[in-house]
Amino acid sequence: MELTRGRFLSLLGAGAAGVLLGGCAKSPPPVDVTAAGFGTEATGTVKLWCRSALQAANQLLVDRFHAAQDRIRVELTPVQDAQFVTKLATAIRGGRVPDIVDIDDINSALFINRGVFADLTPLIEALPFRDQLSPAHLALGEHDGRYYALPSVADNSALWCNLELLDRAGVDIDEATGSFDGYLDAARAVSGLGRDVHGWSFPGNGSGALGFTVQPHIWATDTDLITGEIGHQRGDIVGNDALRRTLGLLHTLWDEGLVPSDADADDASRWAANFHAGRIGMMPNGYGILVPQAPPGLLDHTEVRLLSGPDGGRSFFDGGTNFCLPNGSDNPSAAWEFALFCLDVEQQARLPESGYIPVRSDAATPEFRADYPLALPSLEDIGAGYAPLTLAYNRIYNQSDGPWLAMFRRAVFGGDIDGAMAQAQDHYDEILRQGDA
Numbered sequence: 156m157e158l159t160r161g162r163f164l165s166l167l168g169a170g171a172a173g174v175l176l177g178g179c180a181k182s183p184p185p186v187d188v189t190a191a192g193f194g195t196e197a198t199g200t201v202k203l204w205c206r207s208a209l210q211a212a213n214q215l216l217v218d219r220f221h222a223a224q225d226r227i228r229v230e231l232t233p234v235q236d237a238q239f240v241t242k243l244a245t246a247i248r249g250g251r252v253p254d255i256v257d258i259d260d261i262n263s264a265l266f267i268n269r270g271v272f273a274d275l276t277p278l279i280e281a282l283p284f285r286d287q288l289s290p291a292h293l294a295l296g297e298h299d300g301r302y303y304a305l306p307s308v309a310d311n312s313a314l315w316c317n318l319e320l321l322d323r324a325g326v327d328i329d330e331a332t333g334s335f336d337g338y339l340d341a342a343r344a345v346s347g348l349g350r351d352v353h354g355w356s357f358p359g360n361g362s363g364a365l366g367f368t369v370q371p372h373i374w375a376t377d378t379d380l381i382t383g384e385i386g387h388q389r390g391d392i393v394g395n396d397a398l399r400r401t402l403g404l405l406h407t408l409w410d411e412g413l414v415p416s417d418a419d420a421d422d423a424s425r426w427a428a429n430f431h432a433g434r435i436g437m438m439p440n441g442y443g444i445l446v447p448q449a450p451p452g453l454l455d456h457t458e459v460r461l462l463s464g465p466d467g468g469r470s471f472f473d474g475g476t477n478f479c480l481p482n483g484s485d486n487p488s489a490a491w492e493f494a495l496f497c498l499d500v501e502q503q504a505r506l507p508e509s510g511y512i513p514v515r516s517d518a519a520t521p522e523f524r525a526d527y528p529l530a531l532p533s534l535e536d537i538g539a540g541y542a543p544l545t546l547a548y549n550r551i552y553n554q555s556d557g558p559w560l561a562m563f564r565r566a567v568f569g570g571d572i573d574g575a576m577a578q579a580q581d582h583y584d585e586i587l588r589q590g591d592a
């Protein structure tokens with residue numbers, strides 16, 4: 156389905172629409188990635204936009220690229236996550252685009268459906284490591300059987316476990332982490348260790364962080380909360396048993412005091428502190444949040460598992476970034492050369508230094524396994540990763556006035572699971588209808 160200008164603007168929100176409605180730029184010609192010599196021996200400057208959260212990771216790659224060759228210089232511009240879509244859309248409308256963007260993978264489809272990114276299919280299909288690339292990242296960059304995005308960096312959620320607490324509570328990590336019954340038994344046992352110790356933790360007022368860490372419990376059953384193809388999507392909320400049981404688990408954890416008592420107010424800014432203090436048994440979270448700030452010693456008795464569904468299964472949020480080349484840029488050939496450099500195993504295997512995970516499963520070399528055991532679980536089971544392909548992700552999950560957080564809070568803190576799901580069904584459908592209208 157081709158996304159009309161009206162649909163595109165409504166998805167971006169009123170602020171972006173106001174800017175973008177100002178003028179009507181002509182569509183630039185698509186980048187021809189099949190031109191002779193494309194992506195080799197290029198010269199000049201590459202303008203790269205990255206998510207500001209990933210600035211350090213991108214800067215390391217740029218520095219190493221500069222050290223490895225002297226034909227191409229990369230100018231890095233960090234852009235706040237909340238402004239990325241609007242700024243890029245504005246640049247596209249104005250006809251002054253960067254050569255390459257390292258965009259949140261869940262936002263790739265917004266632009267791909269508008270037809271403003273280069274078709275990278277022949278380049279991606281020719282990569283010798285194409286089959287090792289993260290399938291979920293690739294899926295977010297696919298449209299009508301063509302690929303418009305190259306996976307670049309993974310930012311995955313998983314379950315982080317404090318083995319010292321689990322051992323003291325007499326809990327076996329594998330029994331504890333394979334089902335909701337296992338989670339609950341273990342959380343009760345760990346919480347019994349002391350007043351300040353809790354079996355579980357979640358940021359009950361952090362919409363995006365909850366989207367990142369709670370949804371995989373549902374995906375582990377091969378179910379999503381959104382159903383249908385872009386253009387015909389609706390919520391799969393009422394009657395979604397995996398969702399109902401997930402909300403039920405989280406309500407029980409709250410109701411029985413198995414999570415910290417201020418979890419209802421946490422917008423994810425205080426989230427990791429209790430785990431770092433050694434007071435949380437199990438917590439869904441991301442590598443980049445837990446590892447860089449961890450106090451000495453904690454990680455020696457930390458293990459990571461993928462997130463389970465109610466009765467088993469495994470999944471994780473396959474977040475992070477994709478490289479995309481906006482049509483109409485000055486130097487796409489050099490941009491692709493830089494992208495390929497970043498995809499080298501040598502570069503990918505160093506991503507945990509800046510808090511991220513490779514997008515190539517073959518980056519799990521013996522050295523990588525020895526150096527970064529806590530980054531391994533999602534890489535070893537890369538096919539279990541998922542992220543929803545929708546144009547409405549931000550409005551449903553990342554905006555704090557969206558239906559996801561409202562459903563979570565009414566169900567988990569209010570205990571009205573059925574009422575919360577019924578209300579969310581209507582709100583999901585409304586947003587998806589507007590987005591697809």
Ligand SMILES: OC[C@H]1O[C@H](O[C@H]2O[C@H](CO)[C@@H](O)[C@H](O)[C@H]2O)[C@H](O)[C@@H](O)[C@@H]1O
Nearest residue numbers: 259260261310363364367441474475553
């Ligand atoms: O929007 C999809 C993205 O989800 C993650 O971000 C969310 O969780 C973070 C905490 O884990 C939170 O700090 C952020 O505000 C949330 O939007 C993830 O970090 C992204 O890489 C992922 O693509």
